[in-house]
Amino acid sequence: METNQNSSLIAPVKTKDLDLNFAAEIKQKHGVDINRCFHCQTCAGGCPFHLATDYPPNSIIRLVQLGFRKEALESSTIWLCVGCHTCSIQCPMAIDMSAFMDALRQTAIKEGACVAEPDILNFHRDVLHTIKRHGRTHKLEIMLRYKARKWDWFSDILVGTKMFAKRKLHLKPSKVKAIEQIQKTFQPQPDGVVYE
Amino acid sequence: MNKQSAIDVSYFPGCSLASTATENNLSLINLFNRLGINLVELDDWSCCGSSSAHCINSELAFDLATRNISLAPPGRPLAIACPSCLLRLREAQHHMQNDEKARIRYEETWGRPFDPNLKIQHYFELLDKKNLLSFSKDQIQKLKGLKFVTYYGCMLARPPSLPRDTKYHGLMERILSSLGATSLPWAYTSQCCGTFLSVARPDIVTPLVNKIIRGAQDAGADFIITACAMCHMNLEVRPTVKPTVPTLHFTEIFSLALGTDDYKKWFSKHLVDPRPLLKAKCLIN
Numbered sequence: 366m367e368t369n370q371n372s373s374l375i376a377p378v379k380t381k382d383l384d385l386n387f388a389a390e391i392k393q394k395h396g397v398d399i400n401r402c403f404h405c406q407t408c409a410g411g412c413p414f415h416l417a418t419d420y421p422p423n424s425i426i427r428l429v430q431l432g433f434r435k436e437a438l439e440s441s442t443i444w445l446c447v448g449c450h451t452c453s454i455q456c457p458m459a460i461d462m463s464a465f466m467d468a469l470r471q472t473a474i475k476e477g478a479c480v481a482e483p484d485i486l487n488f489h490r491d492v493l494h495t496i497k498r499h500g501r502t503h504k505l506e507i508m509l510r511y512k513a514r515k516w517d518w519f520s521d522i523l524v525g526t527k528m529f530a531k532r533k534l535h536l537k538p539s540k541v542k543a544i545e546q547i548q549k550t551f552q553p554q555p556d557g558v559v560y561e
Numbered sequence: 562m563n564k565q566s567a568i569d570v571s572y573f574p575g576c577s578l579a580s581t582a583t584e585n586n587l588s589l590i591n592l593f594n595r596l597g598i599n600l601v602e603l604d605d606w607s608c609c610g611s612s613s614a615h616c617i618n619s620e621l622a623f624d625l626a627t628r629n630i631s632l633a634p635p636g637r638p639l640a641i642a643c644p645s646c647l648l649r650l651r652e653a654q655h656h657m658q659n660d661e662k663a664r665i666r667y668e669e670t671w672g673r674p675f676d677p678n679l680k681i682q683h684y685f686e687l688l689d690k691k692n693l694l695s696f697s698k699d700q701i702q703k704l705k706g707l708k709f710v711t712y713y714g715c716m717l718a719r720p721p722s723l724p725r726d727t728k729y730h731g732l733m734e735r736i737l738s739s740l741g742a743t744s745l746p747w748a749y750t751s752q753c754c755g756t757f758l759s760v761a762r763p764d765i766v767t768p769l770v771n772k773i774i775r776g777a778q779d780a781g782a783d784f785i786i787t788a789c790a791m792c793h794m795n796l797e798v799r800p801t802v803k804p805t806v807p808t809l810h811f812t813e814i815f816s817l818a819l820g821t822d823d824y825k826k827w828f829s830k831h832l833v834d835p836r837p838l839l840k841a842k843c844l845i846n
């Protein structure tokens with residue numbers, strides 16, 4: 366798989382371009398302290414997606430420690446991380462990588478950073494959209510919305526038909542009765558950001 | 562065990578078990594009935610928030626998870642079958658146990674007091690507490706000739722905030738081996754299945770699950786026994802290896818070994834049909 370690793374890091378770095386408070390900000394706002402990381406790279410070795418991401422997980426930590434805000438927020442790693450905890454369970458410093466990646470994704474959305482994996486973000490939004498409507502995920506609706514966005518009707522058509530035939534995909538969503546309670550949780554955040 | 566002595570346990574099925582993995586749900590309820598546990602579904606439960614909520618909005622993830630916690634009646638444990646839903650609810654509960662602001666948010670949002678003693682458990686924990694390995698004479702031969710590998714997926718990996726949560730490695734092997742089946746060693750028992758990347762990046766997930774399927778073939782397994790409905794789905798849908806290895810939910814094979822005849826509705830739901838092999842092994846008619 367292609368990587369664009371470190372391309373922007375090869376040029377001389379001007380400290381005025383760095384956000385030296387980034388790590389402190391992540392700790393203060395999201396409660397994740399990455400300054401304990403000593404870059405043993407255990408997480409990088411164990412991450413199931415390390416070949417697909419542009420930076421291994423500990424390099425994202427490094428970028429944040431050194432203040433490369435834009436590079437961290439625009440990396441594909443933050444979107445490809447599925448939060449499987451394979452890395453955290455092996456991390457000698459017990460760093461919660463999944464919570465760290467959550468923090469970066471949310472910061473990237475808030476700041477309107479360029480999203481390296483827009484399909485993944487769209488998928489998350491489609492999932493949340495069905496939760497907001499029904500209180501539960503409705504797989505068929507998620508698939509259809511996702512496909513409609515991409516204008517991609519043909520990939521996975523076999524899988525979809527098979528699942529439909531096996532009644533694994535339901536036409537009608539299973540609905541929560543007290544749907545107003547669910548909708549209440551989707552109120553815009555105090556900072557005005559609507560995520561969905 | 563007879564019905565009268567059945568104990569009630571609250572149950573959160575989650576969206577996968579309620580839709581794409583009904584066979585997992587039906588076989589779980591069936592299994593627990595046999596073991597004298599009555600799973601009482603939480604009334605009007607909602608999605609735990611899934612991976613998508615915590616990825617992009619932590620407050621929403623907290624609210625979606627805690628609504629379900631607030632629905633659990635006091636005095637009995639809350640059992641969950643989906644490892645991912647379990648993590649969402651456990652993390653939210655842990656957050657409330659350690660942060661007063663989170664408790665206040667919970668009580669204000671849901672209008673119910675926080676119960677710090679509620680036990681939120683994977684159903685494995687309930688199994689582990691029962692003395693399950695004393696099966697009857699005819700049961701212990703039930704799965705003879707069946708060779709399996711277990712697939713826990715990321716269920717065994719917990720975030721650093723929950724270091725004390727039990728991991729139950731070996732539980733499926735112990736139980737199925739006591740019923741006569743042969744557990745085979747392999748490398749992929751706790752390899753991540755790729756979860757939601759299966760939708761947006763199947764190009765990443767396919768090689769990953771192919772490796773898992775090939776690993777099971779190399780080990781000589783008839784079936785991959787899964788602990789998670791999401792993993793189960795990815796292992797059925799995404800591999801391109803032909804022929805593939807059929808997967809069974811742990812609840813299906815366990816319930817079958819205990820003598821259920823309710824399986825017709827379960828096995829017909831699989832995208833990779835396990836019936837020919839189950840028939841060849843004389844496990845179903």
Ligand code: SF4
Pocket residue numbers: 401402403404405406407408409423426452455456457458459460
């Ligand atoms: S395993 Fe932990 S300490 Fe080691 S590099 Fe990764 S995050 Fe840092």
Ligand code: SF4
Pocket residue numbers: 408411412413414422445446447448449450451452453462463
């Ligand atoms: S939690 Fe994220 S970074 Fe860590 S192993 Fe899993 S996918 Fe990789």
